[in-house]
Amino acid sequence: MERKPFSQACENNKQVILEKLSVVFDGPGVILEIGTGTGQHAIHFASNLPHLTWQPSDHPSNQDLCKPWLNEAGLQNINTPLVLDVSARDWHLPPINGVFSANTAHIMSWPEVKAMLRGAAAHLPKGGAFCLYGPFNYDGKFTSSSNQQFDASLRQRNPAMGIRDMDDLKQISSESGLALESDFEMPANNRLLVWRRS
Secondary structure (H helix, E strand, O other): OOOOOHHHHHHHHHHHHHHHHHHHOOOEEEEEEOOOOOOHHHHHHHHHHEEEEEEEEEEEHOOOOOHHHHHHHOOOOOOOEEOOOOOHHHHOOOOOOOOEEEEOOOOOHHHHHHHHHHHHHHHHOOOOOOEEEEEEOOOOOOOHHHHHHHHHHHHHHHHEEEEEEHHHHHHHHHHOEEEEEEEEEEEOOEEEEEEEOO
C-alpha cells in the first residue's frame, strides 16, 4: 500500500466545510478543486456529496501528492487529477459547474491569487460558485493574533506569501465578474467565502 501524506488541518476542517458545500453545491455537477493537496478533502466531499463529480487539480510540483488517498478510496465520482498552474493562459479544463479551493490564497503569490480568481470566473457558468476557504484580513487588519503570527511565518518562508485582504480580493473578483455572496465564519479564525459568477 502506498504511504499516504497527511494533513491535520484537513481532518480538522473537512466536516465544517462539508456542511457549507452541501448547501452551495446542492445540484449535480462537476466541481474543480484547485490545490487538492493530500486528497483528504476530495475523498470526504466526494463520498458525502455523491451527486457531484469531483475534479482534483494541483500545481505541477504537487500533482502526485493526492494519488495515494484517491487510489485507496477508489470513488467513482472523483476524476483523474489534473495538473493546473493557475498562472497559465489556458487551464485546459473540461466543463465545470463550480470551484472549491482551501488554504491556497495565502501560499500563492498575489499575482497567482489574481490569476486564480480570474481563471475561476472565466470557467464558471453564469450562477456558478467559487468557494474559497482560509484566513483573510479585513480593512488591512488581522482577525486574530494567531493569524498575525501565521502571516509572519509565511512571509519568513517566502515574502510572496501572506494572508490576503478582503478589499483586494473583492476588487479583483468584481473585475472578473464574481460577486461575493456569503462570508462564513469558520473555526480557527478561518472563513469560507462564496463567490458567484454574475
